[in-house]
Amino acid sequence: MGSLSFWLTAVLASSVRASPILSSSVDADGLNLDIDLKDVPSSVRPLFLPSASGRPITNGSRCKVYPGDDEWPSDEAWTQLNDLSGGRLIGNPTPLAAVCYPDQPGYDAVKCASYTTPEWQRSYIHMNDPIEMMSPVAQGMTCSPPALFDSRGCTRGGFPKYVVNATEPKHVQLAVNFARNTGVRLVVRNTGHDFLGKSGGKDALSIWTHWMKDIEYIEEYKDSNLGYSGPAFKSGVGVQAFEIYKAAHEKGRVVVGGEGETVGVMGGYIQGGGHSPLSGLYGTGADNVLAFEVVTADGDYVVANSTSNTDLFWALRGGGGSTFGVATSVTVKAHPDLEVTASRFGFSSAKTGNETFWAAFRSYLDSWIANADAGTYTYWTLIPNNGTFAFAFSPFFAPGKSVKEATALLQPWFNQLNQLGVQFDPNITHFDHYYDAWRSSFPLEAVQKPNVATASRLFPRANLETAEKRQELYEHIRSSSENNRVQVHFNMQVKDPANNDNAVNTHWRPMVSLSMHSVRWPINSTATEILRRRKEFQDGDAQSWRDISPGAGSYLAEADRLEPNFGQAFWGDKYPRLLELKKKLDPYDLFYAHTGVGSEKWRVESVDGLPNENGKLCRVE
Template sequence: MVGCASLLVASLYFVFATATPAASSTDDVQTAAATVVPIDNTTYFKYETVQLTDDCLSALDSSTAALFQFDDTDVTDISANLTRRTSSSCRIFPTDKSWPSDFIWNTLDWVLGNNALIKTVPLASPCYYGMYYNQAKCAALTSNWTNSYLHMTDPTSMMSPVYQGLTCEVTTDPTQNCTLGAFPFYAINVSNVAQIQLGINFARTMGLRLVIKNTGHDFSGKSGGAGALSIWTHNLKDVKYFPKYTSQGCGYDGPAFKLGAGVQAFEIYKEAHDRGLVVVCGEGQTVGVMGGYIQGGGHSPLSSIYGMAADHVLSLEVVTADGRFVTADFDQNTDLFWALRGGGGSTFGVVTSVTVKAYPDMAVTASTFSFTVGGNNGTITSDNFWTGVRNYMDYFPSLSAQGIYAYWFIINTSTGPMFLMQPFWAPGKSLADTNALLAPWFAQLNALNITFTPKTVHYDSFYPAWLASFPLEAVSKTHVATGSRLFPKENWSTTSKLDATFNAIKTSSQAGLTIIAFIIDPNLKNGGYPDNAVNPAWRNTYAHVLQSVNWAAGASAAVQLETRHNFTFGHMQRWRDVSPGAGSYLGESDILEPNFQQSFYGTSYPRLLSIKKALDPKNVFFAQTAVGSEDWQVVTANGLPSGNGKLCRI
């Protein structure tokens, strides 16, 4: 539990409005904020034992305590001003008269300790004239701008700049303006639970918009919001291994890892590999797997064997909207536990750690190859190309039954569409097994005069295979919108239905859109799947398919709006028409998806909404297309869908 001395000093600072103390006093306060009283619970990480308590708050004067009270605390002397903030029709915005003064922000900073409160400076600021201008730094940023490793370590950078509002991208014209847009105004660099509790309580009391960022690896920009206070969990990197973890609630008795919220795919895969194990995580290297990924369900290269990542959660530590720190598992806070396993991040609480199952390491064979219209010295025709793709789709049921996870693309090139497999992922399969699985389709391709030389490699272990096979995804795309569809198994029941599915995808490609897709069947063949909030559409699919539309860089808002409208109600509607009642993956989705409640959450939505209202009645947590978000809207100046505007009730 957090030492209360820091809060007491902050209270005196608040009451008497003293000048900033000398450096020695600052050090004393920060040391006090890190003081830990031992807790008799060996499952907590050390940073989880540093907690805000009622005893700490009781040491404060009433005015200061009002800023940081838990929502379930009966405080009778909170000022009328603070009460009005929480009932306002919009979240408080920096241009509002009621925006917290610098003095109040300094109080928050003081109480947090460790210089945890960071005022946002956009990552691309060195590219613009002003106090941060640095031509050399700008050049370095520009050359590395689409690399996710660059953005994940910045407190506020978002990997989906379209939803930030494109207000401060790298540029060769330093005379342009760099503004915050949807970057949060402040971020808390979290190093303990108490800081999360203080941040949540402060945001709720002050009527601020609150956002959560782990890595910023989100297609819909959920980690940003104009004028927001951000909880940045990226540096919660602790890992604990349990050789034998017993959960009576689900009957599990085996190896497990407890992982801090900031642990990423490349980190946990390596940790598991070193112990001869593997965990169910994503294909993207820099995804914060214990954050929005696993809370949104999380598809994986192991999904056709083990299901979704959320299916393997054993326990979560969470700070809820009232500021309380709780454990959610099969025995306690069970509604919260159900919702957090698939119901979406930035919605029900701030997760500080997750305990997940681990499985024995396995050999993997991976194959990469491509073919393009106009290839083979111009002999691959468009008709043969599309016949070859259509033949491929026939094999989705049989391949997924073998545990295959195929990551494939249809990309438009100067000579025509290119089919790219990167990779065909065969966990537990030998080289001979994998070649045998691909042989029937390859024979059909050869008969169509489509020849190529696949690179097929066998690995003795999962981690080196994953590291070598999956490309580092480019991020920070400034003129792209994406949507997805989980095409149902019913679409493979007849030739006519599969033809309609194929034609819907082909039409999008011929219209210039990029196709990114997966063979995947997360139905947990080994014993069924647990009762959780994962979109039921995941249990009834052979293919998760995305399409992306581009517009010209620098296009006007009117052009972007028209392009997006045509995408959502044209190209995406075509896919919905051939898959009625199916769904989409909320983590790789169209932010304008109509009836997102059904598409992203399916039949789980009514229960999720009920839990949301019970746990977060004041809507402390908001993210676009998240559960309960239909009651709010972000009012943008140009009408484009982004976080760059005031958040108001509808």
């Protein structure tokens, strides 16, 4: 027997005498989840007990436990996990693209033919699947539709081996206890949205929170410590943007969430900070949290708010998902509905010529600070295409602004465009309600392409305060574009609300632009070629953006897995405290997410050497 088995025998001898039928989690706020273990065989019952030892549990190996290891749970153990969770366990889940491969049981050539590249990249196809990751590069590209990428067959790769379809907190509690007590890798997935592959892991046990969809409106929520008294929504962590925005609209309210309609805003989005079209008025998504309900690494089900489990509350508001616990619900502030004015338009160097195009773009930078200070949110893109370049507002979004007010902000730049002879139709549109403006204005977010990696930078005000600095930033953005980097930018400011001590990246507050650019490589490139191009990008264009913004950071949810010094980039001066809380709240290193707090101690040993989830998670020696 391995060391883990010996430890479990000892736990069984002590714990079963103390609690022969039930494992019970009770916190100071009275949350109590009883799981009936009376019919569970004594040989596997300890796997479902909450932690009592207060010390890290290890199987003596430097890696998590995987199929083929002596410590891998028995079939009986997995069967009991399924039974205790009410049949919620999904074993050996099949990737969607398996229908494209004749050697797979679900082969369906007709279904496969529907997976054209545009269709496959629609997030609605993937969000309701128990394992799909919307970052296929981070998954490992091991099962893709042939129309998209030649994965040379279909294997599970970076997908989990088991999934608990959690619809109640006790399902989460069971999975947490099971993973901690066995040493199996644990991952948490909601919709699968993220650029870094945090929602997957080879042969892991996944907690799928997507169907935690309850939404409760609270007319009057009071928290004197946070200085808040007003309406709120308590939502399950599976609630997505299109769901909470509609619920808020029906109550004459808005909540702070992302622009992407299918993103699970109550899950990893809000725990990682979360920028929003409303950030200029109300801060990040994390700034608006009033309380969490959470399953901790010990298997306890607790409330984390300004008076209970305050360290956990601080860390969950910006410290990153899949790191400190598994949230099951979030209570957030609700704000009054408001009018919005939006503008969508673009122009291309194919019509203006290159020099006029770049002069027009350069003049836009002069308005960034004023637009950010006014609380607007501009999602704009810069797309290179065989020597030509296209610029687009997608959109300029001005919450709380009339047409007159929004036009006044845009007019100085419009005047410059007219002087340059750039033809454009600003398409300025007014909406009485935020929900209608949001639905009409933003594009559907797409699944990442199979040959792309994205890096981001939070450019601070200092990069735009003088003409010289604006010129420097312009030159670096242009250079990246001329190097064929697709760019997406958000010109905005993130308000710092009062009474708001939390883990949100300190680099958000002086920021006026979240800027992203991407490296691409030829489809079906070798692993060596991909890694070479990615490292060249990090050392080249990505580094040049860092060089002109010393001390600034990056957004943890829209970044490259190769981001250097990610702790400082993603959390700034909050990172040392977050590291200490990680040790305190998760002494077992149960929760892991690549580039998450404390992840420096671990690495995924991918089978092809690329930064993806297709490999064992092992300690760094």
